Amino acid sequence: METANLLELLRQIKSGRLTPEEGAARLRREPFEDLGYAKIDHHRWLRQGSGEAIFGSGKTSPQLIELVDRMAQAGSRNILITRLPAERADDLVAAGTPLVYHPTPRLAVAWPDPVPLTGAVVVASAGTSDLPVAEEAALTAETLGSQVTRLYDVGVAGLHRLLAQQDSLIAARAIVAVAGMEGALPSVVAGLVGCPVVAVPTSVGYGANWGGLAALLAMLNSCANGVSVVNIDNGFGAGWIAHSVNRTESPT
Amino acid sequence: METANLLELLRQIKSGRLTPEEGAARLRREPFEDLGYAKIDHHRWLRQGSGEAIFGSGKTSPQLIELVDRMAQAGSRNILITRLPAERADDLVAAGTPLVYHPTPRLAVAWPDPVPLTGAVVVASAGTSDLPVAEEAALTAETLGSQVTRLYDVGVAGLHRLLAQQDSLIAARAIVAVAGMEGALPSVVAGLVGCPVVAVPTSVGYGANWGGLAALLAMLNSCANGVSVVNIDNGFGAGWIAHSVNRTESPT
Amino acid sequence: METANLLELLRQIKSGRLTPEEGAARLRREPFEDLGYAKIDHHRWLRQGSGEAIFGSGKTSPQLIELVDRMAQAGSRNILITRLPAERADDLVAAGTPLVYHPTPRLAVAWPDPVPLTGAVVVASAGTSDLPVAEEAALTAETLGSQVTRLYDVGVAGLHRLLAQQDSLIAARAIVAVAGMEGALPSVVAGLVGCPVVAVPTSVGYGANWGGLAALLAMLNSCANGVSVVNIDNGFGAGWIAHSVNRTESPT
Amino acid sequence: METANLLELLRQIKSGRLTPEEGAARLRREPFEDLGYAKIDHHRWLRQGSGEAIFGSGKTSPQLIELVDRMAQAGSRNILITRLPAERADDLVAAGTPLVYHPTPRLAVAWPDPVPLTGAVVVASAGTSDLPVAEEAALTAETLGSQVTRLYDVGVAGLHRLLAQQDSLIAARAIVAVAGMEGALPSVVAGLVGCPVVAVPTSVGYGANWGGLAALLAMLNSCANGVSVVNIDNGFGAGWIAHSVNRTESPT
Amino acid sequence: METANLLELLRQIKSGRLTPEEGAARLRREPFEDLGYAKIDHHRWLRQGSGEAIFGSGKTSPQLIELVDRMAQAGSRNILITRLPAERADDLVAAGTPLVYHPTPRLAVAWPDPVPLTGAVVVASAGTSDLPVAEEAALTAETLGSQVTRLYDVGVAGLHRLLAQQDSLIAARAIVAVAGMEGALPSVVAGLVGCPVVAVPTSVGYGANWGGLAALLAMLNSCANGVSVVNIDNGFGAGWIAHSVNRTESPT
Amino acid sequence: METANLLELLRQIKSGRLTPEEGAARLRREPFEDLGYAKIDHHRWLRQGSGEAIFGSGKTSPQLIELVDRMAQAGSRNILITRLPAERADDLVAAGTPLVYHPTPRLAVAWPDPVPLTGAVVVASAGTSDLPVAEEAALTAETLGSQVTRLYDVGVAGLHRLLAQQDSLIAARAIVAVAGMEGALPSVVAGLVGCPVVAVPTSVGYGANWGGLAALLAMLNSCANGVSVVNIDNGFGAGWIAHSVNRTESPT
Amino acid sequence: METANLLELLRQIKSGRLTPEEGAARLRREPFEDLGYAKIDHHRWLRQGSGEAIFGSGKTSPQLIELVDRMAQAGSRNILITRLPAERADDLVAAGTPLVYHPTPRLAVAWPDPVPLTGAVVVASAGTSDLPVAEEAALTAETLGSQVTRLYDVGVAGLHRLLAQQDSLIAARAIVAVAGMEGALPSVVAGLVGCPVVAVPTSVGYGANWGGLAALLAMLNSCANGVSVVNIDNGFGAGWIAHSVNRTESPT
Amino acid sequence: METANLLELLRQIKSGRLTPEEGAARLRREPFEDLGYAKIDHHRWLRQGSGEAIFGSGKTSPQLIELVDRMAQAGSRNILITRLPAERADDLVAAGTPLVYHPTPRLAVAWPDPVPLTGAVVVASAGTSDLPVAEEAALTAETLGSQVTRLYDVGVAGLHRLLAQQDSLIAARAIVAVAGMEGALPSVVAGLVGCPVVAVPTSVGYGANWGGLAALLAMLNSCANGVSVVNIDNGFGAGWIAHSVNRTESPT
DSSP, rough: OOOHHHHHHHHHHHHHHOOOHHHHHHHHHHHHGGGGGHHHHHHHHHHHHHHOEEEEEEEEHHHHHHHHHHHHHHTOOSEEEEEEEEEEEHHHHHOOOEEEEEEETEEEEEEEOOOOOOEEEEEEESSGGHHHHHHHHHHHHHTTEEEEEOOOOOGGHHHHHHEEEETHHHHHHHEEEEEEEOOOOHHHHTTOOOOOOOEEEEEOOOOOGGGGGGHHHHHTTOTTTTTEEEOTOOOOHHHHHHHHHHOOOOOO | OOOOHHHEEEEEHHHTOOOHHHHHHHHHHOOOOGHHHHHHHHHHHHSSOOOOOOOTOOOOHHHHHHHHHHHTOOOOOOOEEEEEOOHHHHHHHHOOOEEETTTTTHHHHHHHHOOOOOEEEEESSSSGGGGHHHHHHHHHHHHTTTEEEESOOOGGGGGHHHHHHHHHHHHEEEEEEEEEEEHHHHHHHHHTSOOEEEEEEOOOOOOOGGGGGHHHHHHHHHHTEEEEEEETOHHHHHHHHHHHHHTTOOOO | OOOOHHHHHHHHHHHTSSSSHHHHEEEEEEEEHTHHHHHHHHHHHHHHHSSSOEEOOOOOOOHHHHHHHHHHTOOSSSEEESSHHHHHHHHHHHHHEEEETTTTTTTTEESSOOOEEEEEEEEESSSSGGGHHHHHHHHHHHTTTTEEEEEOOGGGGGHHHTTHHHHHHHHEEEEEEOHHHHHOHHHHHTOOOOOOOOOOOEEOOOOGGGGGHHHHHHHHHHTTTTEOOOOOOOOHHHHHHHHHHHHEEEEE | HHHHHHHHHHHHHHHHHHHHHHHHHHHHHHHHGGGGGHHHHHHHHHSSSSOOEEOOOOOOOOHHHHHEEEHHHOOOOOEEEEOHHHHHHHHHEEETTTTEEETTTTTEEEEEOOOOOEEEEEEEEEEEGGGHHHHHHHHHHHTTTEEEEESSSOGHHHHHHHHHHHHHHOOEEEEEEEETTTTTTHHHHTOOOOOEEEEEEOOOOGGGGGHHHHHHHHHHHOOOOTTOOOOOOOOOHHHHHHHHHTTTOOOO | OOOOHHHHHHHHHHSSSOOOHHHHHHHHSSSSGGTTHHHHHHHHHHHHHHOEEOOOTTTHHHHHHHHHHHHHTTTSSEEEEOOOOOOHHHHHTTOOOOEEEETTTTTEEEEEOOOOOOEEEEEEEEGGGHHHHHHHHHHHHHTTEEEEEEEEEOGGGHHHHHHHHHHHHHHHSSSEEEEEEEEOOHHHHHTTOSSOOEEEEEEOOOGGGGHHHHHHHHHHHSSSEEEEEEEEOOHHHHHHHHHHHOOOOOOO | HHHHHHHHHHHHHHHTSSHHHHHHHHHHHHHHGGHHHHHHHHHHHHHHOOOOOOEEEOHHHHHHHHHHHHHHHOOOOOOOOEEEOOHHHHHHHHHHHHHHTTTTTTTEEEEEOOOOOOEEEEEEESGGHHHHHHHHHHHHHHHHHHHEEOOOOOOOOOOOOTTTHHHHHHHHHEEEEEOOTOHHHHHHHHOOOOOOOEEEOOOOOOOOGGGHHHHHHHTTTOTTTTEEEEOOOOOHHHHHHHHHHHTTTOOO | OOHHHHHHHHHHHHHHHHHHHHHHHHHHOOOOOGGHHOOOOOOOHHHHSOOOOEEOTTOOOHHHHHHHHHHHTTOOEEEEEEEEEHHHHHHHHTOOOOOETTTTTEEEEEEEOOOOOOOEEEEEEEEEGHHHHHHHHHHHHHTEEEEEEEEEEEGGGGHHHHTTTTHHHHSEEEEEEOOTTTTTTTHOOOOHHHHHHEEEEOOOOGGGGGGGGGHHHHHHHSSSSSSSETTTTHHHHHHHHHHHHHHHHOOO | OOOHHHHHHHHHHHSSSSOOHHHHHHHHHHGGGGGHHHHHHHHHHHHHHHHHOOTTTTTTTTHHHHHHHHHTHHHHSSSSEOOOOOHHHHHHHHTOOOOOOOEETTEEESOOOOOOEEEEEEEEEESSSGGGHHHHHHHHHHHTTEEEEEEEEEOGGGGHHHHHHHHHHHOOOOEEEETTOOOOOHHHTTTOOSSOEEEEEEEOOOGGGGGGGHHHHHHHOOOOOTEEEEEEOOOOHHHHHHHHTTTTEEEE
């Protein structure tokens, strides 16, 4: 219940147009979001500069078109659609949805409305096969408003490539470290910096990799401080968190 | 190599006391940390207000005493020792190490040197059995310099207890959400706020919990934005990351 | 052996047409279902208002047609066929089988014979991708005779949507809670009500979801009273159980 | 907020002792349970004839004593404490807590206040080693008010023992089926009856049993209708659900 | 129902002391084992030369004493008690139970009554640590009446030791192959012979052995014909099956 | 080395045509199969009435044709080819290989040469979806020379169907019990009989079945004596073992 | 930094063209590979007679063409491309890349430049289905310069085939042992020789093989000395290591 | 059969003291090791400078004393006993066995007879808790005759410590890399060198480490060439292999 409406109700009680008993009954029946919850979402939007993202995989084109439409009408911009097959993107465009589509991470930004990029997020990835996940993270953070530096193909089997990028790493306010196979990159990166490192295991690999399990466990067991982990291949989640850290302002 | 020493070496070359060839040889032989790496650690200390932590489990008292001694001599203060059995803590105290010991999380702060607490970190936990892990997180963040609010026993099977604390949650700059069993707390919390939520699965439970696996997988699969995960029972890691986010300052 | 036949046999012994020894031998040879088992199934049909269900996946159209035919001839109505591909449904219809087909849950009701809907079952689901499983549960309970309320898209990352439906939840006699990913919905729901909650993990998700393992473990470890769990994606099983609870009558 | 208090507040607004703005502010500040949630718990207690249970494992005697005290003061009776070591039970008794302790399932009932037993719950178990779990289920259901029939040692490798009890099984309103090892009992039982069967896998076994995994998976994959599953060794949960089904009354 | 009792009942019907209706009712009420099941067990005893075995682990001495007593009174001899701690064995002996105890496999034979040994069972084991399991198998088969040849310490890393025993292997009617670690012995043995090989994985090993999982999986995936597998460390089961094969007689 | 050849060699030494040193050298160089190993295989063929089987999956038609040809030329008959796609079977037939193909289990018998069927093997299966595996077992045992009785669709959720077949079960010399889902059939069957029961878990099921893991673990943990287990879906292996038991003759 | 450049910098300091402070600053800024790291890679190439290998799976033809081009221009020869689909190989050839393609292991050697083959590597494999992995190992070792002996189809279920090859095994300087299913080959081989055995589990098998897990665990638990393990199906890695051992020269 | 004995037998045939038939019979009966196998073990001892090792865990003192005695009498020296509890070592010494005991790795060398150390093996470990495993590897390689350099506490979260040791790494002929937690050390090390790297995962860690699984999987999935893996905590095996590589001499 909007504060305005609540006040109106209480004023009606005061004026006698509503008895206290009737008011109590109405307050009891009021859906919870109307007693303050809706504001939370509103706050969220204000703080984050973007609405919710849509998990595009497994949704039909009509479902996606309607979902985006409703969000856009509610004022959302830069609506991220993850894991969107190219054909679905074409359908959205054909339906008139303003859309930028990134084929490598299969990520779309509907109703794009670029925000100024600030801060410093680094997205580092171990191998070329990790690129789709890394790009999902980088584009997510950029769409939300973070300045992103990409350090790709800096796997731990060729340390010099990573060490040559120390300046970028040290300057970062948040780092996304993407790696498949043995998933060692986040540990090495976190050993070089002081900011939070969001580790993304990828399903890149074969055999005893078991769809990313090896990298996931490695990252969860990182011996370096500052590493937290998101789901396998969840570039979006990591980009979201990195931006969330990056946009943090000095405490007041 | 300390900058002072490097300069001295170069000055010797300049003055002819050392030939360039001798200087090149010495630079090559110099351990790597002396060519710049040490600075990283120094930077780290400056940025973080604390040195490294020690994983206390499985170390002998003499090992711990020596380790802490060397770190203290190198200038470290507020040295966190995690998973420290009470007897070990007693040994350290008997050996003259200044030490504050917290029995519930079995966490010690050696050479305590309280720093001013700033910002706003929330540590929320689901059940009373999760307390040791939650306290490890809270005390870690506090020791590093974060202002911490504890919201304990706010598990999802009694939502009203959690919802009653919405103001604290919304005011947080970083949240640690600790839960065993089904591990649902971080998802629910992250749905209410916009800041990063560091999820800590605990090994609390039995049967198909498999030592925290259930909570771990639940948290990795969170449907809410902003949730990243650390290892099972790793309160220290989560507190470290939460502080790391909390002390982020506005980008310049 | 039907009671009639048993009596006839005993009467033949009484009348001397059969010696006791011959009677004992015949009783020994009698298949077990004839000594009472068949009645069990009969009782079952009476109590439940429906015959058995058919697991449609992996059966050929001729097999399905014959199976349904035999059941219908034996008097079964409202024969549920789960996981039935649309083409198979077409084949059944082409073969003259009376059939209602629901494409989303790929569920068919052969020889439909609607029964009056009674009681109050709620089927709640977390995300739009869980819809097929939720619908399988809802339609199963309805076909068996339960009045069903659907609460879809009430995942725990947006609590207000769920809390707004508290009246329906509290009024339920049995609840099916369907969720993939972190599988937290049943815990939250069970915390709000007093009736049994049948939890259905779905395979919705990716990465460390491992085909529904994450949700399954979460639900098995629920910290809320009243939650029991069925197999991943087993909407039929949950709907069946919910109906079974719902049709319970006051003890005599 | 109690209805009485809410009315009082609204009456103060009506009478002018409180302005509508002051009233709105107080309503906003009010803890959530006071806006209706507390009633839910109250309802729960009324419906279920008992308060919450306490997971006794890992709690200290002082914690348990205080917890029970507070619940008793709030009016709770028949407080179930599961997995309570005998020494803890002694401590509670020594502290003056009225307590009945059952050593086999290590289950205590604090502030016992027997309720009349109604309906018909069957607790069946496969082997003698499953007894503690089966007893936890049976005593839980009895404490909550269900009439319980125990059918122990009716494992599937000796079918005749189970079949001899068909009458009890068919008369049940809810059945708890407890089994370790291959966990086949619930499937066989559910094939004989029409009521809900709550399956409890136990950790009884060795080798490829993996702490109850074998029985758990078997039960989740039951080919019989009506089987839902709780966590390994969770006799309490199963007893709670069985009672919850058993006390269901005819829909109105 | 014993045949004698059944006949008596039918004779009462014949003589008119019981009406057919009364007889039908009594037959219906009769426990199932009385209608033929008991005979099965009796047959079993005749065919197998021994009654049931008792899983000794986790049972109290009084329970064991009573159990053995009842079985002995029912005529059982050579009652195998597996996984029996030495103290329990002492208690049984103190209680007057005739008992032979084998400490290595912790196996007891109560009411020993040696049967003539026939046929040819080989028990082969890979390492000295597998001895307890191998002995459990060998003693079980011997107690049941099989002539057993023990081939111990014939692991595949020293093939010549195994190959030197080819004559024994080829002469066997059934072979139990016991191995921990990589569990390769059954495959190698089955490649040398034509009779059934019962493979027993043991929990001997460490690390990626995971309590016998490695050997279990290896045996289930054997590339040799004739290998079937029992549970980890289940020497009793393997000995039982080997005896069961060994006592097979020519088909008639 | 054939005995004939070995004797010839020794005779040459005796006659002086070969020196002892030359003879020793030739014996050392002789491939091992020539010093007795080849005879093992010969023995095997004699004992088993059939040569080796071919795992047809993943082999090309030319490979299969050549393999079968070479085996046939070496005298093999009734060559079993498992998991053979229908197209491959067509290719073999087109190439002139005498072949009987069974489409349900995708099993071929090349160079068929029916042997008289003896003894009594029962193949029991739980559900209609287990048919291909059950048929693979039944046809394997039949091809090798066993008389096979098929008891299909006798799953434990409808016990009366199984119990009605007790006579067949009790008459069996070896039983193959095939089941997916919860895999309870072998336990129930083994509780009714005294002969060895070879359990075959199938991958039939979904969700927490994990490709047959549930049934596999259940069978390994069987509480009934006499159950050993082969790999998931390995009907061939089970049929082979059942035949191997069935053809056992009375010990001499 | 090349030694030449470092000397030049120090000479500039000596000559006064650079102050020590400026020199220190430049040394600090220098990318790490310029301070010696680049030389490591150069050393590597010299020692190993080959550049890096390319994981061909999942790369596009243009990516592969460019990658190979750049490596060839940098002087690489015998560039191994693993898991290369035949179409990709065609594209590379069409683009003018000199290329030898091996279809069975899907392995290509780009810019082939055969080196003399030395030493003695044996690649042994258990079954015909393991051929692609075995050939990947053999061709890798050959391409790098090892003399390779192939011993294929020497699985442990037919020991005589393996034992007949003892001379080759004993003469080997390094052995690659490839096996799926129960993965016993490396243990048996290592029991016969004294050189290192690199074990390669393959994903060949089904059911409880779980994509090579069974063989992997078996190999990790080998009871024979000298066995180390690479990832499932990683023939390339094993061939690389075997060559690495084979080219070891006497210590100086 | 020793060559001398074989010749003697053939000479007896030549001289007529034995008929060819008698000779053939004796050759057939001769245990396999007598036909050449025993020589293999003899060769092994010559090549490796040491006899077999004994897995000390779980063996009794009398068993160990006898085993060592027999090996010593057969000429073995430097008999390694792994995982030997200190009390057992005391018993061996008390029994007069010459013995050097290393408490950290719980490793004993019985009948020590130091061999000259040659070549260059590096044992690198990540953390101080990995020390026991690393020392087991180092002492094993030393006992067998390898010159060993220990690089301890060079984990990847502090790269500079590892990089400072590049010279030792590059000079190594074989490297053992020991690490728990995320197990990244072998990948980083192998990226710096060209020799084989034997990776040893340790069980050091907690939570999602699952007894070393995380490190094991990481190492199996290493993106660096040259890494092979032994069982968790298997320092002995790794030391053995490293020595085996190290003692390789130039091919002839």
